[in-house]
Amino acid sequence: MTQKEFEERTGLKLTADNYTEVETCYMNTDLDKDAFCKLWMKNPAALKEIEQKTVLVRELYEERKCLENFLIEQAEKWSALDLREKAITMIGEREYLRRKLAKGYNLWELDKELLDEILRK
Incomplete structure (x- = not known):
């Protein structure tokens, strides 16, 4: 404005x-x-509070995005199924596979099965 x-x-x-x-x-x-x-x-005071909360939410969103990527990276590095599952819980199956492919990671057998299931829908 x-x-x-x-x-x-x-x-x-x-x-x-x-x-x-x-x-x-x-x-x-x-x-x-x-x-x-x-x-x-x-009510400018309420507006300032909205501003502070909005900034905080944006920062938390970015932090969460970094954490999601970190989980994918660590799952890949250590072949850790629990980290893979946590990443999928946080971002969903499609986004997990999209990010994994975007990073150039190989698909695990479980990932291939998941992709096959998604493509059959």
């Missing part, structure tokens, strides 16, 4: 420096422009 759009929606006039705070907050939320501006006018 541009500064002009924000000002038109809220009736506020901001300096470029003050708008930087607004823009940062807006980009850190998943709210549409109208909802964001309405909340900015009504």
Whole structure:
């Protein structure tokens, strides 16, 4: 959202420096422009909390993605069925196979059976 759009929606006039705070907050939320501006006018403290929670959720999502990839890598490295199963539980069978193939890992016999089962559906 541009500064002009924000000002038109809220009736506020901001300096470029003050708008930087607004823009940062807006980009850190998943709210549409109208909802964001309405909340900015009504309850900026709630908006800051939404911003903090949204940033946290995004960070946790990225951490989880790294953990999922780590599980696949370690399962491959150690031929560990328990790590394979945990990865499948976290991301699903299709995504597990997709990521494994994307990494260039060989398919285990269990993976081949799983792929065959998925393709038969």
